[in-house]
Amino acid sequence: MIYAKSNPIESLKEHTNSLVNNYKELKKSYGEKLDEDNLLDLLEIAVKYHDAGKVYSQFQNMIIKNINKYQDENIKRIESEFEENVPHSYLSPAFLPYQNWNYNKKTLKVLFQTIAYHHERDTEPDSKIIAKIVEKELNKKINEVREELEVEINDRLVSLYTKLIQPKYRVRQDDEVYNLYVLLKGLLHKLDHSASAHEKVELDVDKNVGEYTEEYMKRFPNLREVQKFSRDNKDKNVIVVASTGMGKTESALLWIDEDKAFFTLPLRVSINALYDRVRKDESKEGIGYDYVGLLHSTSVDYLEESGYDDGEEVYDQSKLLSKKLIFSTIDQIFKFPFKYRGYEKSYATLAYSKVVIDEIQAYDPEIAAILLKGLEMIDKIGGKFMIMTATLPKIYINYLEEKGIITGEKAACGEFLSDTVRHKIEVKEEAIIEDEAEMIKKGKDKKVLVIVNTVARAIDVFYKLDQNNEVNINLLHSMFIKKDRGLLEKRIKEFADSERESGIWVTTQLVEASLDIDFDYLFTELSTLDSLFQRVGRCYRKREFDLDEPNVYIYTEEVKGVGTIYDQDVWKKSKKEIMNYNLQELNEKDKVKMVEKLYSRNNLEETDFLEKFDNALKYLDDIKPYERTKGEAQRILRDINNVNVIPRRIYDDIRDKIDKYKNYQIRDKKDRKKFKELRREINKYTVSIPYYKATDGRVSAISEKGERLSDIYVLNRKYDFDERNLVGRGVLIDEELGCIIG
Numbered sequence: 001m002i003y004a005k006s007n008p009i010e011s012l013k014e015h016t017n018s019l020v021n022n023y024k025e026l027k028k029s030y031g032e033k034l035d036e037d038n039l040l041d042l043l044e045i046a047v048k049y050h051d052a053g054k055v056y057s058q059f060q061n062m063i064i065k066n067i068n069k070y071q072d073e074n075i076k077r078i079e080s081e082f083e084e085n086v087p088h089s090y091l092s093p094a095f096l097p098y099q100n101w102n103y104n105k106k107t108l109k110v111l112f113q114t115i116a117y118h119h120e121r122d123t124e125p126d127s128k129i130i131a132k133i134v135e136k137e138l139n140k141k142i143n144e145v146r147e148e149l150e151v152e153i154n155d156r157l158v159s160l161y162t163k164l165i166q167p168k169y170r171v172r173q174d175d176e177v178y179n180l181y182v183l184l185k186g187l188l189h190k191l192d193h194s195a196s197a198h199e200k201v202e203l204d205v206d207k208n209v210g211e212y213t214e215e216y217m218k219r220f221p222n223l224r225e226v227q228k229f230s231r232d233n234k235d236k237n238v239i240v241v242a243s244t245g246m247g248k249t250e251s252a253l254l255w256i257d258e259d260k261a262f263f264t265l266p267l268r269v270s271i272n273a274l275y276d277r278v279r280k281d282e283s284k285e286g287i288g289y290d291y292v293g294l295l296h297s298t299s300v301d302y303l304e305e306s307g308y309d310d311g312e313e314v315y316d317q318s319k320l321l322s323k324k325l326i327f328s329t330i331d332q333i334f335k336f337p338f339k340y341r342g343y344e345k346s347y348a349t350l351a352y353s354k355v356v357i358d359e360i361q362a363y364d365p366e367i368a369a370i371l372l373k374g375l376e377m378i379d380k381i382g383g384k385f386m387i388m389t390a391t392l393p394k395i396y397i398n399y400l401e402e403k404g405i406i407t408g409e410k411a412a413c414g415e416f417l418s419d420t421v422r423h424k425i426e427v428k429e430e431a432i433i434e435d436e437a438e439m440i441k442k443g444k445d446k447k448v449l450v451i452v453n454t455v456a457r458a459i460d461v462f463y464k465l466d467q468n469n470e471v472n473i474n475l476l477h478s479m480f481i482k483k484d485r486g487l488l489e490k491r492i493k494e495f496a497d498s499e500r501e502s503g504i505w506v507t508t509q510l511v512e513a514s515l516d517i518d519f520d521y522l523f524t525e526l527s528t529l530d531s532l533f534q535r536v537g538r539c540y541r542k543r544e545f546d547l548d549e550p551n552v553y554i555y556t557e558e559v560k561g562v563g564t565i566y567d568q569d570v571w572k573k574s575k576k577e578i579m580n581y582n583l584q585e586l587n588e589k590d591k592v593k594m595v596e597k598l599y600s601r602n603n604l605e606e607t608d609f610l611e612k613f614d615n616a617l618k619y620l621d622d623i624k625p626y627e628r629t630k631g632e633a634q635r636i637l638r639d640i641n642n643v644n645v646i647p648r649r650i651y652d653d654i655r656d657k658i659d660k661y662k663n664y665q666i667r668d669k670k671d672r673k674k675f676k677e678l679r680r681e682i683n684k685y686t687v688s689i690p691y692y693k694a695t696d697g698r699v700s701a702i703s704e705k706g707e708r709l710s711d712i713y714v715l716n717r718k719y720d721f722d723e724r725n726l727v728g729r730g731v732l733i734d735e736e737l738g739c740i741i742g
Contacts (some may be wrong), residue, residue, distance in 0.1 A: 002055050004158060005196070006066035012054055013148050018195035018394065022260045027206040030260070033352040033382065037180045038103075038515065042111055046188045048151050050115050053091030053213040055141050055148075056133065071404040082133060088124045089116050094134045095145055095163045097154045106177050107321075109164045114269060116165040117426050118192060127162040130198030133161040133311065172625065173339075177731055179381055186348025193345070201319060202260070204324045209278075210234075210257030212289040213250055216282070226416040230255040230386070233412040237379065237405060240388040241396070243418035243588040244537050246255040248388045252356045253287070255386050256325065263327045264334070267513055268296050269326045269489065276306070278325075290312050295332045298482075313671070315451075316633030321349045330371065330707040331637035337373045338633040339625035350625070351381040358398060359389050361530040361595065362513055365567075365609050368636065369616035379405045389536075390594050391530055393599030395613065415518035422540040427582040431558035432525050433457070436465050438553070442521050443471040443504040447496065449519035450506045451535050453561030455479045459729050462506040477511050479731040481565050483684040484721050491726050492517060501630050509565075511538060514611030518542055522552045525559045528566050529574045530596050531593045545585060552586075554578060569607035572600055599716040622722035642688040644712045645699055647731060650685050657682055681693050686712055693733050 001227060004015035027040055034040060054060070055081035062073045093112045103111070116125065139157050146153050163169070171181040194201040210231070217223060223231070226242045230251035238255055242248050252263065265271045275294045280286030303311030318326050333355070336347040356380060357371060375385050375536040381430040387396075400406045406413060428435065432452060442448050450465075452458050455477045462475040474495070474634045495501050496517040509527065511517065512534035523541035526532065536552055545551065562571045577594050597603060604610040651658070661678045665671065718735040721728030 002144065003060055003063040003067070004051060004054055007070055008341060008630075009067055009071060011148070012051055012129040013348055015195060016149055018045075018051075018198070019191045021196050022191045022201035023047045025104070025428065026187065026201050027469060029202045030352040033078045035185065035648060039180060039183055039187075041550070041717050042107070042114075042180075042184055043187055043191075043682050045117075046114050046184060047217065048149060049095055049194070049424075050092055051088065052095040052145050052149060052151075053088035055138070055145050056082075056086065056091050056136060058085050058197050059088045060197060082137065083523070084126075084133070085130060085131050085672045086126070086133060087119060087121050089119045089121075090130055090165065091133060091138065092116070093165070093707060094130075094138055094157045094343070095142075095153050095640060096157060096161075097152050098161075099154065100152070101680065107180070108161075109169070110181045111223055112161045112164050113171060114182065114188055117170075117185065118188050124167055125162060125165050126466050127159070127166070130162050131159040141571065144300045155407075167626075172624065182344045183348045183351055186344030186346070186351075186557060189345035190321065190343060190349060190444040197316065197320060199320055199322055201320075201322060202324075202542070203322045205377050206477050207258075207289070208326050209253050209261075209289050209291075209573065210255075211251040211286075216287045216610060217263075224416075226414065227251045227254055227413045229412070229416070231257075233386075234259075234624050236409075237384055238386040238388075238402075239376075239392070239406060239411070239413040240416065241392050241414070242388065242390065242416040243420075244390055245542065246416055246418060246620075247634050250360070251279070252386055252388060254357070256354050259354045259384075260349075260352060262333050262350070263325065263356040263358070264330050264741040265327070265358045265513075268298060268329060269515065269627060270303050270358075270513060271296060271329065272306075273516065274529060280329075282534055289325070293318030293326035293328075295319060295326050295328040296327075297717045298680075298683070300676075301683065304498045304680075312676075321346065321501065322453055330357075330367070331634050334371060334374045335630060337370050337377060337623075338628050338636070339623055340628040340630050340633040341626050342630055343625075343633075344462070347377065347381065350383040352536065355383065355385045357385065357387045359513060360387055360390050361389055361599075362534070365613035366616040368393075369613050370637065371622065372396060373617060373620045376403050377398070377406060379403075390588075391533060391595035393530070394596045395601050395604065395610070397603060399617075401584065410664060411637050415592070417592060419587070421545045421585045421587050422543065423536055423551045423552050423586045424545055424547070424584065425536075425554055425578070425581060425586055427526075427554045427556060429556050429730060432523060432555035433461050433464060433558070435553070435555070436461075436468075439465060439504055439523055440468050440471050443473075443502065445502050446520040447502060447521065448504040448521045449517075449538055449539075450504060451512075451524040452506070452508060453506060453525050453559060455730070457504050457525070457560040458508050458597055459732075462729065465504060465506065472501070472545055473728070474503065474505045474508075475729060476505060476510065476732060479687055479689065479695040479733070480721060480728075481647065481719070484723065484728075484730075485687075487516060487726055491709055497641040498600055509535070511535075512580060516541075520551065524554055525561075526556045526571070528570050529577060529591075529595050531566070531688075532574065532578070533595070536586070536591075550583065555590060557712060558577075567607060570598065570604070570609050573603065626634075643691050643694045643699070644683075644686045644688055645694065646682075646702075647687070647715045647716035647717065649719050651702075651714045654682065654685055658702065658709065662703065667699040682709070682712070687715075688730055688732065689715065689733065698733070 002012040004010050004012040032480050057078045061077050067073050092115050098108055134157050142153050190202055195309050226246050227250055231254040234257045235253045278287045278289050279292050281288040300311050300315045317323050336343040458477045466473045492505055517538050517540050518541040556575055562568050664675050666675055699715055702712055703710040718732040
């Protein structure tokens with residue numbers, strides 16, 4: 001037997017047969033979308049030969065060593081005249097009888113590189129060493145491999161292919177065979193990863209989310225115009241600008257229809273809510289589509305806490321990109337524009353999929369540039385995309401037009417805006433913290449939402465308002481540990497839904513798009529217009545304006561976060577624009593028109609925003625493939641300037657969990673599951689703080705680098721929260737523990 005895996009023990013034949021079965025499943029499911037340039041024939045070859053190099057003695061000895069160590073076996077090592085640990089993938093192409101096939105040199109180069117780099121290594125292929133191994137060892141094992149894999153192999157192996165797999169000859173984006181290479185290599189990755197995980201490469205292929213959505217929509221009188229538009233253009237790239245409450249989610253699902261798809265949103269909370277809505281059955285006001293995946297950094301936690309008994313399974317299948325429909329954050333899907341090592345897997349999957357980008361205006365200019373570059377790449381490789389949003393910056397449309405992606409018959413763009421007026425605004429040229437009397441007055445019998453731009457300002461406003469005992473005052477921001485923040489988010493929803501409660505909630509931009517809440521009045525610091533209109537949507541969210549006074553108050557002085565959170569130039573232009581609507585009713589067309597004007601290229605000239613956007617696009621155009629790792633690409637798409645910490649008081653309370661995790665012994669799958677559960681439990685007590693605030697002795701390490709929990713630190717600052725009453729200020733980053741009495 002030729003060994004392929006050690007845990008569990010698996011032969012090369014067994015592993016390869018798993019790939020062959022997955023190949024057949026992929027071909028049956030999506031072969032019509034992939035059958036170009038001999039792709040499927042080449043993929044079958046790559047599947048059968050990709051691991052042939054595992055017959056090499058040093059690889060076999062490595063597997064035998066692991067089996068003996070972890071499986072309590074006593075298998076004898078293979079005698080070998082070689083000590084070099086050459087990656088098996090560099091040796092596998094030697095077994096290809098390519099001389100017998102009618103493929104040209106460029107196609108063979110694609111095939112060789114696909115197999116050679118189906119594992120990306122730091123070690124470059126050494127032609128001289130490979131030639132010696134092929135000549136002196138692999139030639140003696142031809143019959144062994146033939147019998148194991150049941151494939152054709154010539155009677156004499158040669159190593160001439162090694163020139164074509166050198167890094168300097170790697171296929172690049174300007175090569176005519178680039179699409180073929182990306183698809184072949186990416187699909188081989190996908191098949192290999194699924195087989196190694198003992199999962200099917202594609203699941204529930206026949207389950208059409210469009211049909212489920214159509215059935216769900218029967219409870220309503222008629223489809224709305226945006227929903228008809230999306231359904232009628234499901235064979236095109238689609239851009240939809242539509243007001244809140246117009247049914248954008250159903251529109252996207254009707255557009256997806258029978259296809260495989262990825263649905264992205266900016267915030268995990270929004271993604272979780274959408275997952276629930278689509279998966280839960282009709283009795284719980286859901287669509288009842290049970291074939292959906294959830295993919296973000298805390299998805300397993302959410303699934304298990306929400307009572308889904310298949311949380312790990314859903315996450316694992318989503319991570320393998322096997323689920324028919326996957327709700328995801330962009331860092332999980334849109335890493336491929338960085339062309340990191342192994343980027344071809346997600347990129348190739350998108351060639352036969354659809355992608356929905358919801359609320360693209362919520363991303364900063366660099367992230368938006370990555371998304372647009374990703375959409376350009378998806379279009380080139382055969383995938384389809386939908387952008388749906390309430391407001392859309394003009395420069396994003398311009399980019400897609402310039403690239404020819406949304407022109408002609410291949411795309412459809414529609415605008416669907418509500419005529420309902422929900423807001424009248426008053427712009428106050430004063431600081432929000434000075435208007436507490438008006439907030440208190442309205443908070444006595446109404447629901448008042450206060451949104452400011454920074455956590456520090458939120459704490460200040462809360463502290464000032466909390467001096468008044470007549471009104472219920474609450475605080476929510478990002479600097480609570482995850483467990484407590486979850487409790488507060490649940491509480492603010494209950495408050496908003498309650499007919500009896502009144503009071504004030506002081507928050508940050510955390511609530512802009514993440515929470516479906518509806519308040520009577522909004523008091524907010526001015527942010528950029530796109531952000532501001534998200535905030536406005538949390539007031540009179542489902543009602544028509546019916547007051548004699550404004551229900552939205554916007555404050556323009558002593559505003560925090562300008563120049564740090566929000567681009568200073570864009571903020572100033574936003575202020576100038578919003579002043580034109582002071583003491584006026586604001587409709588949806590006004591919002592769209594203002595954002596379109598604000599983010600036009602002419603209006604953004606000489607701003608940091610435009611410079612960041614253009615520089616990011618140029619960087620992605622010039623990037624050299626395979627320079628970054630997958631993790632590096634993901635960190636760019638996440639909040640890389642943050643660090644996870646546990647406040648000292650909390651750390652002392654859960655010290656037993658910390659010690660248990662650090663010393664946990666893993667002997668079997670059951671232990672591994674408990675180990676993961678313990679880590680997720682610890683994560684609930686963390687909070688993410690800006691990296692620049694993790695200095696000056698504020699944090700201390702839990703573990704040495706490379707050890708368990710070395711990615712989490714102890715925050716030596718006060719943490720204020722009363723779990724029973726759900727009140728407190730959260731992390732007080734500037735208050736040292738030594739200065740606290742009691």
